[in-house]
Amino acid sequence: MFDFRITHNQKNKKYRTGIFSTPHGKIETPVFMPVGTKASVKTLSPDDLNEIDAEIILSNTYHLFLRPGESVVKKMGGLHKWMNFNKPILTDSGGFQIFSLAEEKSFTKNKDFKTQVKITEEGVKFKSFIDGQTHFLTPEKVIQIEHDLGADIIMAFDECASAQKTKKYYEESMLRTHRWLERCTKEHEKLSKKKSKKSLPQALFGIVQGGLFKDLRIKSAKFINAQNLPGNAIGGLSVGESREKMHEMIETVIPYLDDNKPRYLMGVGTPEDLFECVERGIDMFDCVHPTRMARHGSFWNLNGRHSIKKSEYKLDKTTLQKSCKCYTCKNFSRSYLRHLIFENEILGLRLMTIHNLHFLLELMREIRDSIKKNKFESFKKTFMNKFEHIEKIVEEKYKQKDRKKKPKMKVSGKSVFTLQRLIARPIKFKKK
Incomplete structure (x- = not known):
């Protein structure tokens, strides 16, 4: 049911076109996925998405788990039926959101705030940003949620470590992410076998981590690739590092990922990034940038x-x-x-x-x-x-504007997770 076929490439070049087949249709790559975090691309209807010819959209497991709950979506027939969107859907595991929302809160509300996220080998304990209720997610639980949501492509549970962590921590986090992937794969296979013949299959993607350390990225890419999943993703980038460093990490990872599997770069999607990353061999992208920009005019x-x-x-x-x-x-x-x-x-x-x-x-x-x-x-x-x-x-206007401002608080590494929310900030002009 899931098949990736390269339709065009050039000798000694990384960029290519392809077709990824899913139960809800074929996706031409390279592809950009509009983000519908809470089962809705903000302000747009399914007809709007079809009109602009969106081939696939993304929803988020973390947000849908917190509200309305995966059981509601399952009882309503799964995401496709519930949303009335009959094209492919991908669900992110929510790992990035768990860690980023905690870091953002600790940075923006109180500099002495103790993070509400506790990571263990078993899983992650965290407090909901909605009501403060405590939750505990394991790799198995995340896969169970994603099966209930019913997306075509589901992402493994991973830790997206924040920028101020040491290399030692990044390595520990990466190895834990690898062990979590093994648990995700085992749970995915178990649940898939239990499904009825009428149920549609789902494709699990693993996620390469390792921060900005080449040796860790290579080690992670080799491990993820060895799992022989339908596709491979690169996570932990576009979280505050320079474009040059992001490109360097992509170039480091790509040689170790199977050419015959789609490569998904998570959270990236400006016009400049699309060109640069397609050129380096990326097939799939998602980003809130175009919708967030629109809401700010x-x-x-x-x-x-x-x-x-x-x-x-x-x-x-x-x-x-x-x-x-x-x-x-x-x-x-x-x-x-x-x-x-x-x-x-x-x-x-x-x-x-x-x-x-x-x-x-x-x-x-x-x-x-x-x-x-x-x-x-x-x-x-x-x-x-x-x-x-x-x-x-x-960009120069931003710099000039920022020079005039006196920051009220010192920006530390903890703030990198907030950058994606700030990057779409428009230049403010006085109304005339």
């Missing part, structure tokens, strides 16, 4: 990233991107979208989200086409020459 077009709140758009009759064929750009001006965002209208959030996701998904289609035509590198150069220039201007 920011959008992408071929010239880079922009804020719709700029005063210059108040009487602007043009669309977000002249050549864009999304619903938003076919029907609405920048002037109207600016008004909606300033008034916090739900329609504005929806229209901006439609555009940003359409932009990214269309970019992925163009990347696939360029690979098939042996023109990937020239396409990347043409796109990034124009796009990067604008990005650098935006």
Whole structure:
């Protein structure tokens, strides 16, 4: 039922196109997965997702476990039926969320706050960010939850260690993640055998960890690859390290992962990252960036990233991107979208989200086409020459703005988990 077939590659190049077959359809890779953390891509309906041609979406086990609970989803027929989304779905195990939300709380609320996460060999004890209730998740329990949710692709339970940890801790964490994967695999196989013939199979992916240490990453990649699962993921990146360091870790890991299995880079999805990581051999991506940007009034077009709140758009009759064929750009001006965002209208959030996701998904289609035509590198150069220039201007504005601010608290390594929430922050302009 699960099969990955490479459809095009080039000699001595890492990038390729492929098709990953699942019970709910085929996925063309490289692919970007819109994030529907709580069984919903924020502000969008299943029809919207089909209209922008999303091939697969991601939901999160941690959030759905806390509310409404996996038993509710199971009783309602599983995620696909409950959401009325009939294409492939992937569920993250929730490991990142357990650790990141605890770190974020300890950083933002009280510098002396004792983390509410306790890690043992057996599993993880933590307090819910919703109501403070204590929960205990084991690798077996996570797989049981993911089976009840019923996604096509399920991720193994892992620890995403925070940046301030020592190399010794990273190694201990990595080895524990490996042992947890063995337990996840055993539980997955046991539950799969118990399923009725009518039940659809699920594919378990393992996750490479090891922080920013090459030797640990290589050791982890070798172990994960040896499990011979349907696909392999790279976790623990895009959590505050530089792009250069992230690229270095990808280049370190890729040679040790099976070419005939899809490679999933977790939590990454800006236009620049898509090009750079596809070039290094990544097949699957997910990120909240396009939806979070939209909710803050920011959008992408071929010239880079922009804020719709700029005063210059108040009487602007043009669309977000002249050549864009999304619903938003076919029907609405920048002037109207600016008004909606300033008034916090739900329609504005929806229209901006439609555009940003359409932009990214269309970019992925163009990347696939360029690979098939042996023109990937020239396409990347043409796109990034124009796009990067604008990005650098935006980044410089951030730097100038940040220099004027006096931080109220010192940023330590504990804050790296908050960076993903801050990265989509728009430049604020005064309303005129």
